[in-house]
Amino acid sequence: MIEIVAVGGMPEIRPGDEIAALVCERADLRHHDVVVVTQKIVSKAEGRVEELTGDDEDARRELVERESVRVLRRRDELIISETRHGFVCANAGVDLSNMPPGQAAVLPLDPDRSARRIRDGIRARGGVDTGVIVSDSFGRAWRRGVTDVAIGCAGIAAIVDLRGTRDAGGRVLEATEVAIADQLAGAAELAMGKAGGVPVAIVRGVDDGWFRESSVRAEIVRPPAEDLFR
């Protein structure tokens, strides 16, 4: 069985806050739990907040372009662009919701490193080996609605590679690299959303074989050269 629990009572996060400590104080973490933390609080803790000066909309657009390395599409207010990390998402991850007026959260500089830092902090304080995922809500091509995906991870596989294994009929399986970290981020969001926008959730009971060193950037981000849609 897999269980997903939202971690309640997290305070408003400020620059310099140690998320690992705040989670350990509020959750009884166990070996091989996966701790999913939203990008928003990671960005706040890391001081990845930008001031918007002048007209809100113009300032936001400028910030989105600064956070982008390539714009893929524009429609009205919406910009779909590629970030320095290689993520393709709306508005380069620039986020004004739940921010004070005149401020915007931007993505962590290296979300895999953010995840490692939280994982190491949990190990040091709680004495348990966990997986950590930093999640964000991204839209998709072809399908409406956002889902939470992993923008960084540590200690848990980003992708579980079943390529080349044989199915029950002896046939070699096709296209079975499963993006476990994205499914974990989406699963965590079900509990976060139910609890009313809580920024941390724990997924317990994940397959022990999926815990290993890993990185969203190395495993999930598709290089433009192998991407059919860039």
Added chain:
Amino acid sequence: MIEIVAVGGMPEIRPGDEIAALVCERADLRHHDVVVVTQKIVSKAEGRVEELTGDDEDARRELVERESVRVLRRRDELIISETRHGFVCANAGVDLSNMPPGQAAVLPLDPDRSARRIRDGIRARGGVDTGVIVSDSFGRAWRRGVTDVAIGCAGIAAIVDLRGTRDAGGRVLEATEVAIADQLAGAAELAMGKAGGVPVAIVRGVDDGWFRESSVRAEIVRPPAEDLFR
């Protein structure tokens, strides 16, 4: 808390099998459980299996083109196309894994109807109102790896629409139509994968407010006219 449990002991599915009955015999379903069923067994139960004659690879390619209304990209063996349902996926959902040699499973004609039929069957046999999702593994633009998404649903929201609601700071939230059904499908796959490819899982503890009549086709499939990537 949200719990996800794989339903073990499902038999090999044959045309005409009633999935609702097979699930009710093996799981103690409760009010507002979400039952996630893989496309593969739904297709088998509905007889959506095609014979491949002649050279396996040529026959497969012909079948993929027959199941497509529009080809978006080709690379080597891979065809990314749009199906009659409006899904954009690899090989139009044609699936040879875990099938007898010379046979391929194709997508259900109307996966929302498939989900409704299973939901109605569970209500009739088990006396409980559940949500039902038919899931399949789709690749994504820009990100490696497949995730399970909903190709049909009944009794549970495909999208929870938070557009226009205000966040804690009074700011109108942007881009917060959440594709709940896709996150539920991905969450279920974590338990299915852990259990070794079990084709049914139950998600328990989902927000009661998310249970309503719904449809993947109406809510999640993005019409080409509003799609920036077709």
